[in-house]
Amino acid sequence: MPEYTILTLIGIAAVIGWELGWARTGVFGSVRYWLTMVIVFFFQIWVDGWLTKLSAPIVNYNSAQLSGIRFPWDIPIEDFGFGFAMVTLTIICWIRLGPKEHR
Numbered sequence: 001m002p003e004y005t006i007l008t009l010i011g012i013a014a015v016i017g018w019e020l021g022w023a024r025t026g027v028f029g030s031v032r033y034w035l036t037m038v039i040v041f042f043f044q045i046w047v048d049g050w051l052t053k054l055s056a057p058i059v060n061y062n063s064a065q066l067s068g069i070r071f072p073w074d075i076p077i078e079d080f081g082f083g084f085a086m087v088t089l090t091i092i093c094w095i096r097l098g099p100k101e102h103r
Contacts, residue, residue, distance in 0.1 A: 004065040008078040011085035025095040
């Protein structure tokens, strides 16, 4: 399996595991979290789609490091997993390290 795909899957599993096993902030049960993710993915589709379009790419990936699945348009599917892990980890850390009344 390609390196970027493996690292993305590890990142997703690590963030979910950390939330469910240790942090326990309850983000996955929060409507605000899921609305945040919808907003993040909406803008990611437009920006990432423009940056990675195969017809005139601004960002090039080594195809040997990807699964080869691109959706929608020409966005490597791994980018969504990476975005999920990065934004989710940031939100979890924000909640855990913030004021106690927000935990």
